Amino acid sequence: MxxxxxxxxxxxxxxxxxxxxxxxxxxxxxxxxxxxxxxxxxxxxxxxxNPIALSLKENRSRAIGVIVPQIANYFFSQAINGIEAIAYNRGYHVIIFQSQESYEREAANMQQAMDRKVDGLLISLSSETSDVSHLRALQEQGLPIVQFDRVSHELDTTRIVADNFGGAFAATEHLIKAGRQRIAHLTIPPWLSITKERLAGYRAALEQYGLPYDEALVRYGSFGQDETGPMVDELLALPTPPDAFFTASDRLALGCLASLHQRHIAIPDDVSLIGFTNLNAADLLNPALSTVVQPAQEIGQVAVERLIELIEKKQKAAPPSTVKIPTRLIVRESTRSVVHS
Amino acid sequence: MxxxxxxxxxxxxxxxxxxxxxxxxxxxxxxxxxxxxxxxxxxxxxxxxNPIALSLKENRSRAIGVIVPQIANYFFSQAINGIEAIAYNRGYHVIIFQSQESYEREAANMQQAMDRKVDGLLISLSSETSDVSHLRALQEQGLPIVQFDRVSHELDTTRIVADNFGGAFAATEHLIKAGRQRIAHLTIPPWLSITKERLAGYRAALEQYGLPYDEALVRYGSFGQDETGPMVDELLALPTPPDAFFTASDRLALGCLASLHQRHIAIPDDVSLIGFTNLNAADLLNPALSTVVQPAQEIGQVAVERLIELIEKKQKAAPPSTVKIPTRLIVRESTRSVVHS
DNA sequence: TTTATTACCGCAAACGTTGCCGGGAACGAT
DNA sequence: ATCGTTCCCGGCAACGTTTGCGGTAATAAA
Structure with a gap:
C-alpha cells in the first residue's frame, strides 16, 4: 500500500x-x-x-548468490559472515542457498540464482557433485563465479581454499613427532578437492618421516549419517591397528570421538586424535581436541572480494587463480604424546 | 544473454x-x-x-524473509532448515537476514525485506531490540509477521516459542533432586521474552521445593564477547557460593564450562552444570553436558506454516496465538548427583 | 439467411524505473 | 534579425509478464 x-x-x-x-x-x-x-x-x-523494477530494467540485481552445502556448520556460517561483511560494504546483497549436500538441489539453487539475476556466484560444491558442466554452462554465459573451500579443478575459476595440504602435513607431522606410527585417516568423499589435498599432505608427511603409506588406514565417509562407528571398528580390527586418527571434518572428528568413547578407547593414551575442524568448542571436548583450523571468515572475505572484482571489472579482471589461505595447527590434550613403556 | x-x-x-x-x-x-x-x-x-518481472507486476515475490540474530548458531541454523523445508514445498523462496544482534541492522534488514517485497516475515529479535515500533509499522501496513524464539509481547502476532518455562523448571528441578541447594542462573538480557520465561521457570521450581530465590545468584550477560569469566568469579566469591550453574544459552554454557575448567572447579563434584542449549556435541564435552534442548527445526516449521497460512488466507486466518513447543531434558554427566560426605 | 454462440487469439496497458531524444526558453554572438 | 548555445524538462520506449477487452472466424441455432 x-x-x-x-x-x-x-x-x-x-x-x-x-x-x-x-x-x-x-x-x-x-x-x-x-x-x-x-x-x-x-x-x-x-x-x-524499488530494487525489483531496477533489476528488471538493468537485468542485474546487485546481489550475489552463495551456495553452500549447509549453513548448520560452523565453517560455512563463518564463511558467510565474512562474505556478508564485505558484500554489504560494497553495496551488494547476499542470497544464501543450501544444497544440503545434494547435487540436484545444488543445480536447482543455481537455477534459482540465475532466475533472480544474481550478479555473481560464490559456491562450495556439494559432496555429491562430481560433474560441473552445469556450472561451466553458467560461466560460459558470462556469470562471474568464484569457488571456495570445496572446489573443482575442472572448472576454470578463481578458487579460494585453505592450505589443505599444509594443514594435513602439519597434523600428520605433529602426530609422528608425538610418537605415533600407525596413523589412520578418516576422510570425506575422495573426489572432493579438499579430500585429495589433505590426503596428499598426509602422505607427504608419512613419506618425509619414513613411514609407510597403508591404504587400509584410509577410510572415506560421506556427509550423511554417522558412519564412523563401523569405520572405527574396522580399523581397530586390523592386524596392527592404528595408534592415531586424523579426521578430515567436524562431523568425522566428533563421530570418531564418540565411537572411541563408546568402545572405551582412551585418548590420548591408547590412540591419538586430531581433526581438521572449525569447532568452536574443541577445547572443551573430552579430551580437548587438537585441530587444524581453517580461517573460514577470511576465506569468505577473500572469495567475495575476488568475485566483486570480477563483476565490476568484468573484461580486464585478474585471470583465474587459486588462493591458498594458511591453516593453523592447535595442539591440545587429544594428541599428547604418551611414553610407551 | x-x-x-x-x-x-x-x-x-x-x-x-x-x-x-x-x-x-x-x-x-x-x-x-x-x-x-x-x-x-x-x-x-x-x-x-522471470520472477522479477512477476514480482514487479504482482507486487509480491513468493519469498518470505527470515531475520535471525545470527546463523552461526546451531539453534538458528536448525530452525532455518525447518523453515526452508516447508517453504520450498509450498513454493516459497526463503531470504535470510542476519541482524548480528544489532537493532540497527535488524531495522535495515526489515527495510531490505520490504524493498524486496517479501510476502511475509519471520523474525527472532536481536538482543538489542526492545522497541518494536518499526515492526508494528510494517504489520499495520499489512505485512504478515510471525515471531519465533525471541519474541516481543508488545507486538500482537502469532508467536512460536519453546516451552522455556517448562524447560527451565525441569532443569532446576533436576538439579534440586540431585541434591543442589544454591543454584546460580546465568542468563541473557533481561528484556528478552525467553529470559523472563526461563527465569520464571527457575523461580517456580525453587519455590516448589522450598528453596529461597536469591537475586545475587542471577547474572545477566549479553551475546557479545565472553563475559562468563567475571560472572563466575563473582559467583564463586559469594559468602555461600553456588553448587550448581544453570545457563540459558549455548555460549554461556560453553563459557561457563571453560571458566570452571580454568579455575580447576570439578564438575560435577564441586558444582553441577546444565545448559539450555542446542549444541550437537554436548555429549562429547568434558564432562558430558546435561541440557534442555529446544526442537529448533520444529519451531521453524511451525512458524513458517503459520506464516504461510497468514499470507494465503489473509483475511480469515486464525487469530494471533502463542504456540509453545515442548523442550526435552537430557541428563548427562555434568549434573550427576554427588554424595556429600 | 440471419443471428447467436463458441473457440481462439491479438492489442495494449500496467508494474517502477531509466535513458534517449527532442524541444522550448533564454541568452549571447554575429 | 538570425543563429548557436546552454539550461532545463517532458515524452516515450523498454525490461518480462499478465489480463481485460475486443475482434475474427467458424459453427450452431433460428
Whole structure:
C-alpha cells in the first residue's frame, strides 16, 4: 500500500517522472531548486527505489548468490559472515542457498540464482557433485563465479581454499613427532578437492618421516549419517591397528570421538586424535581436541572480494587463480604424546 | 544473454505474447494444438519465467524473509532448515537476514525485506531490540509477521516459542533432586521474552521445593564477547557460593564450562552444570553436558506454516496465538548427583 | 439467411524505473 | 534579425509478464 514511487512524487510536484528520477540521482541537467524540492519531498515520504523494477530494467540485481552445502556448520556460517561483511560494504546483497549436500538441489539453487539475476556466484560444491558442466554452462554465459573451500579443478575459476595440504602435513607431522606410527585417516568423499589435498599432505608427511603409506588406514565417509562407528571398528580390527586418527571434518572428528568413547578407547593414551575442524568448542571436548583450523571468515572475505572484482571489472579482471589461505595447527590434550613403556 | 523470454517464443512461433502466456499457464481459451506447440518449444529452450518481472507486476515475490540474530548458531541454523523445508514445498523462496544482534541492522534488514517485497516475515529479535515500533509499522501496513524464539509481547502476532518455562523448571528441578541447594542462573538480557520465561521457570521450581530465590545468584550477560569469566568469579566469591550453574544459552554454557575448567572447579563434584542449549556435541564435552534442548527445526516449521497460512488466507486466518513447543531434558554427566560426605 | 454462440487469439496497458531524444526558453554572438 | 548555445524538462520506449477487452472466424441455432 504505502510504498511511494517516483510517480507519486512526480504527480505531487507536478513534474515528470524522468525529472524526478534525474533529480534523485543528482543529474547535472536538473535545476538546483527542483532537485532540492524533489529530494526533500522524497525524504519526507521515505521514498525507496524499488530494487525489483531496477533489476528488471538493468537485468542485474546487485546481489550475489552463495551456495553452500549447509549453513548448520560452523565453517560455512563463518564463511558467510565474512562474505556478508564485505558484500554489504560494497553495496551488494547476499542470497544464501543450501544444497544440503545434494547435487540436484545444488543445480536447482543455481537455477534459482540465475532466475533472480544474481550478479555473481560464490559456491562450495556439494559432496555429491562430481560433474560441473552445469556450472561451466553458467560461466560460459558470462556469470562471474568464484569457488571456495570445496572446489573443482575442472572448472576454470578463481578458487579460494585453505592450505589443505599444509594443514594435513602439519597434523600428520605433529602426530609422528608425538610418537605415533600407525596413523589412520578418516576422510570425506575422495573426489572432493579438499579430500585429495589433505590426503596428499598426509602422505607427504608419512613419506618425509619414513613411514609407510597403508591404504587400509584410509577410510572415506560421506556427509550423511554417522558412519564412523563401523569405520572405527574396522580399523581397530586390523592386524596392527592404528595408534592415531586424523579426521578430515567436524562431523568425522566428533563421530570418531564418540565411537572411541563408546568402545572405551582412551585418548590420548591408547590412540591419538586430531581433526581438521572449525569447532568452536574443541577445547572443551573430552579430551580437548587438537585441530587444524581453517580461517573460514577470511576465506569468505577473500572469495567475495575476488568475485566483486570480477563483476565490476568484468573484461580486464585478474585471470583465474587459486588462493591458498594458511591453516593453523592447535595442539591440545587429544594428541599428547604418551611414553610407551 | 541466453535467457529466453515469452517474447522469444512468441516471435519464433509467430503468435502473440499473450497467447504464449496463456498457453503456458494452460488457459482454457487456447487451442490444444497451440498449447502443445508452445509448451514443447518452451521446454526445448528451457524457458523459465522471470520472477522479477512477476514480482514487479504482482507486487509480491513468493519469498518470505527470515531475520535471525545470527546463523552461526546451531539453534538458528536448525530452525532455518525447518523453515526452508516447508517453504520450498509450498513454493516459497526463503531470504535470510542476519541482524548480528544489532537493532540497527535488524531495522535495515526489515527495510531490505520490504524493498524486496517479501510476502511475509519471520523474525527472532536481536538482543538489542526492545522497541518494536518499526515492526508494528510494517504489520499495520499489512505485512504478515510471525515471531519465533525471541519474541516481543508488545507486538500482537502469532508467536512460536519453546516451552522455556517448562524447560527451565525441569532443569532446576533436576538439579534440586540431585541434591543442589544454591543454584546460580546465568542468563541473557533481561528484556528478552525467553529470559523472563526461563527465569520464571527457575523461580517456580525453587519455590516448589522450598528453596529461597536469591537475586545475587542471577547474572545477566549479553551475546557479545565472553563475559562468563567475571560472572563466575563473582559467583564463586559469594559468602555461600553456588553448587550448581544453570545457563540459558549455548555460549554461556560453553563459557561457563571453560571458566570452571580454568579455575580447576570439578564438575560435577564441586558444582553441577546444565545448559539450555542446542549444541550437537554436548555429549562429547568434558564432562558430558546435561541440557534442555529446544526442537529448533520444529519451531521453524511451525512458524513458517503459520506464516504461510497468514499470507494465503489473509483475511480469515486464525487469530494471533502463542504456540509453545515442548523442550526435552537430557541428563548427562555434568549434573550427576554427588554424595556429600 | 440471419443471428447467436463458441473457440481462439491479438492489442495494449500496467508494474517502477531509466535513458534517449527532442524541444522550448533564454541568452549571447554575429 | 538570425543563429548557436546552454539550461532545463517532458515524452516515450523498454525490461518480462499478465489480463481485460475486443475482434475474427467458424459453427450452431433460428
Amino acid at each position: 504505502s510504498t511511494v514511487t517516483i510517480k507519486d512524487i512526480a504527480r505531487a510536484l507536478n513534474i515528470s517522472t524522468s525529472t524526478v528520477s534525474r533529480a534523485l540521482r543528482g543529474s547535472y541537467e536538473i535545476n538546483q531548486e527542483t532537485k532540492e524540492l524533489v529530494l526533500e519531498y522524497a525524504e519526507r515520504l521515505n521514498y525507496r527505489p | 541466453s535467457t529466453v523470454t515469452i517474447k522469444d517464443i512468441a516471435r519464433a512461433l509467430n503468435i502473440s505474447t499473450s497467447t504464449v502466456s496463456r498457453a503456458l499457464r494452460g488457459s482454457y481459451e487456447i487451442n490444444q494444438e497451440t498449447k502443445e506447440l508452445v509448451l514443447e518449444y518452451a521446454e526445448r529452450l528451457n524457458y523459465r519465467p
